[in-house]
Amino acid sequence: MEPLDLVLRICGIICSQASFKRGIREILALVGEALSLEGICLFMPGQVYLWPEGLDSNSYKKALEGEKEEFEIFTLLHGNEPRGDLVVKKRELSPNDRLLLQVVTGQVDQFLRNLQSKRELKMGSRLLLDLYSAGRELGSTLDREEMGEKLAHFAKRFSKASYVSVTLFDTQGHRTYGVRETKDKGDLIRYYSEDLFKRWVVSLESPKGNWGVIELYLPKRTSFNRYQKRVIHILAELAGTFLENIALYERLKGLVDERERQIRFLSILYQVGNAYRMTSELRKRALLALRALTDPQKGLGLPQAFLFLHYSSTGCLKGFIGISWFGLSPWGDREWEIEEEYLKRVESSPAFRDIREVSLPDYLLKELEKGEALHLSNVAKDLPFCEGGVFHVALPLMGEKTLVGALVVGKSASLEAEEMQFLTMFSHQLALALESGRLQETLKRTSEDLEDAQERLFHSEKLATLGELAARVAHDLKNPLVAIGGFAKRLHDKMAEDCPDKVYTKTILKEVEEAEKILSNVLGYSKVPRLKKRLTDINALLDDVLFLHAEELRDRNIIVVKKLDRALPPVYVDPPQIRQVFMNLISNALQAIGRKGSITVSTSRAVKQGGEMVRVEVSDTGGGIPEKDLSNIFNPFFTTKSTGTGLGLSIAKRIAELHGGKIEVVNNPPVGVTFLIFLPLEGEGKECPR
Numbered sequence: 001m002e003p004l005d006l007v008l009r010i011c012g013i014i015c016s017q018a019s020f021k022r023g024i025r026e027i028l029a030l031v032g033e034a035l036s037l038e039g040i041c042l043f044m045p046g047q048v049y050l051w052p053e054g055l056d057s058n059s060y061k062k063a064l065e066g067e068k069e070e071f072e073i074f075t076l077l078h079g080n081e082p083r084g085d086l087v088v089k090k091r092e093l094s095p096n097d098r099l100l101l102q103v104v105t106g107q108v109d110q111f112l113r114n115l116q117s118k119r120e121l122k123m124g125s126r127l128l129l130d131l132y133s134a135g136r137e138l139g140s141t142l143d144r145e146e147m148g149e150k151l152a153h154f155a156k157r158f159s160k161a162s163y164v165s166v167t168l169f170d171t172q173g174h175r176t177y178g179v180r181e182t183k184d185k186g187d188l189i190r191y192y193s194e195d196l197f198k199r200w201v202v203s204l205e206s207p208k209g210n211w212g213v214i215e216l217y218l219p220k221r222t223s224f225n226r227y228q229k230r231v232i233h234i235l236a237e238l239a240g241t242f243l244e245n246i247a248l249y250e251r252l253k254g255l256v257d258e259r260e261r262q263i264r265f266l267s268i269l270y271q272v273g274n275a276y277r278m279t280s281e282l283r284k285r286a287l288l289a290l291r292a293l294t295d296p297q298k299g300l301g302l303p304q305a306f307l308f309l310h311y312s313s314t315g316c317l318k319g320f321i322g323i324s325w326f327g328l329s330p331w332g333d334r335e336w337e338i339e340e341e342y343l344k345r346v347e348s349s350p351a352f353r354d355i356r357e358v359s360l361p362d363y364l365l366k367e368l369e370k371g372e373a374l375h376l377s378n379v380a381k382d383l384p385f386c387e388g389g390v391f392h393v394a395l396p397l398m399g400e401k402t403l404v405g406a407l408v409v410g411k412s413a414s415l416e417a418e419e420m421q422f423l424t425m426f427s428h429q430l431a432l433a434l435e436s437g438r439l440q441e442t443l444k445r446t447s448e449d450l451e452d453a454q455e456r457l458f459h460s461e462k463l464a465t466l467g468e469l470a471a472r473v474a475h476d477l478k479n480p481l482v483a484i485g486g487f488a489k490r491l492h493d494k495m496a497e498d499c500p501d502k503v504y505t506k507t508i509l510k511e512v513e514e515a516e517k518i519l520s521n522v523l524g525y526s527k528v529p530r531l532k533k534r535l536t537d538i539n540a541l542l543d544d545v546l547f548l549h550a551e552e553l554r555d556r557n558i559i560v561v562k563k564l565d566r567a568l569p570p571v572y573v574d575p576p577q578i579r580q581v582f583m584n585l586i587s588n589a590l591q592a593i594g595r596k597g598s599i600t601v602s603t604s605r606a607v608k609q610g611g612e613m614v615r616v617e618v619s620d621t622g623g624g625i626p627e628k629d630l631s632n633i634f635n636p637f638f639t640t641k642s643t644g645t646g647l648g649l650s651i652a653k654r655i656a657e658l659h660g661g662k663i664e665v666v667n668n669p670p671v672g673v674t675f676l677i678f679l680p681l682e683g684e685g686k687e688c689p690r
């Protein structure tokens with residue numbers, strides 16, 4: 001074969017053969033046959049290729065070590081670096097053969113280079129494809145947790161490590177997420193502790209920081225190849241960039257969320273502020289405030305909120321109303337409104353809490369008076385309404401000068417700084433709304449009192465003349481009446497027991513006694529009594545009055561129902577005067593009831609005219625008062641009875657008012673009538689002398 005043909009055929013093998021082993025065998029055979037060699041061996045690190053098949057390579061190897069007889073060696077150079085030796089055996093090599101063999105070693109080196117380039121090209125495109133698919137997947141999420149999982153998955157797939165662990169950090173460098181991928185973690189831990197595994201750590205970095213690490217574990221004797229190392233490094237860089245994006249996105253989202261929350265807070269303040277203007281009624285404003293705090297749609301959506309009001313007369317923070325819901329919100333999806341039927345529905349829902357019996361302890365009051373909000377983590381035992389598992393905060397409601405009330409709110413997690421800020425603004429707004437509500441109520445009451453006073457003045461001017469006349473007549477009649485009574489008594493005593501005329505003297509005596517009673521009533525009315533107040537048990541006074549009438553009640557079969565609140569505190573009143581009021585009401589009831597009926601007497605606590613009061617009710621089944629008489633019954637001298645003076649109710653009214661209280665009538669014809677007496681609770685907390 002011509003040398004040129006040989007070189008061309010070797011070129012053909014280099015271009016077409018993908019396997020070095022097979023290619024080199026073909027080349028050695030071609031060269032061996034073309035140059036009629038005895039044998040030819042190619043020594044590469046860790047590998048020997050030979051021709052013809054079955055050749056004993058030992059003598060060729062020895063030639064390399066120096067015993068070169070009959071052998072010639074051609075070194076395979078890669079640049080200047082030797083990378084193998086071609087050893088040939090022939091009795092004699094011509095210079096042309098030598099030249100040809102030098103060319104062949106150059107071609108073998110070329111063959112090796114070609115194959116290496118092809119492999120690199122293949123690895124490069126695989127790397128690209130793998131990283132492309134990983135990049136697409138990693139870039140498709142803005143969720144840190146999902147990113148961790150995906151990263152672990154790809155790191156394991158590309159590296160073929162036995163175990164992969166990914167740990168991610170947030171912007172503050174706190175560990176936020178760790179994900180592991182392993183088939184058998186128990187085994188791994190054992191292997192690692194027995195030093196059978198080694199660990200490779202790659203950090204996930206970007207120019208802006210370090211976002212986490214990938215840890216890869218593999219058996220001690222194995223190692224990652226070039227491809228695996230490169231792909232993991234590039235994957236880590238890629239992940240670093242994506243994690244930086246996530247951190248950026250989280251910061252942006254945080255800013256947007258904060259903005260949205262601020263807008264929501266402002267809108268609640270605006271809307272509830274508008275709603276307060278719909279009413280000046282304390283109860284309605286309080287309900288609006290609780291809605292702003294607890295409605296999940298229109299308000300803050302807190303599960304608990306309680307309102308306490310400060311009473312300067314008693315100096316304590318008393319419960320008013322509260323909402324506590326954990327399942328269904330009581331507010332529904334109605335607009336802001338104060339329609340009575342809607343509010344009543346809320347008040348009768350299971351979420352509504354009537355906390356009028358609850359007061360905030362003094363030490364809390366003192367703290368709140370300083371104007372600071374308080375976290376109530378350790379005081380739940382003092383506040384029975386504060387259910388467990390909820391974080392509570394008490395906020396003072398500071399009016400212009402003093403504490404108007406307090407809010408206690410609860411949330412299942414602790415309140416955030418922005419929420420506290422909102423609650424502080426909300427409390428200022430509510431304090432003003434409550435204070436102005438109270439002022440408006442006082443104003444309304446004062447103007448009503450003024451109207452009343454005007455009417456009374458007008459009336460009393462009319463009645464004064466009549467009253468004076470009555471008092472003078474009563475006074476003038478008193479002496480003759482005493483004389484008539486005295487003489488009648490003497491006559492009566494002198495008459496024999498069996499004298500038939502004795503019945504006349506007896507009648508004279510009874511009528512005189514009745515007339516004296518009337519006169520003393522008339523005289524009593526014309527005098528304004530000076531009150532001698534002391535702490536008095538109202539229930540005991542009522543018991544006394546009923547006891548005085550016990551005989552008559554029994555004789556006439558009248559049923560007495562007592563519903564007395566025995567926990568009632570003592571009231572600061574003039575006992576004989578108040579007894580007079582009860583006497584008048586009970587005797588009116590007795591007179592109204594004909595043959596059969598009942599009288600119900602009850603006592604309770606109530607809020608009236610913006611203050612704490614005791615309420616006494618006297619009801620009867622005497623048929624009620626005709627509509628036309630109703631407006632006159634409290635007028636002096638108005639009576640529908642033949643023997644009445646018309647002074648009983650007007651005296652009762654005057655006594656109640658002198659005590660700072662009130663008397664009201666609820667007419668319920670044809671059943672009967674109820675009189676309500678309200679007396680202020682001034683000296684609450686003091687002991688009642690018995």
Ligand code: ADP
Binds near residue numbers: 584648
């Ligand atoms: P008197 O009892 O002397 O008539 P009052 O001032 O006590 O004077 O009562 C005025 C009027 O009010 C009575 O005459 C009666 O018409 C009406 N009245 C008072 N209490 C009752 C009652 N319990 N039921 C029906 N009418 C009543």
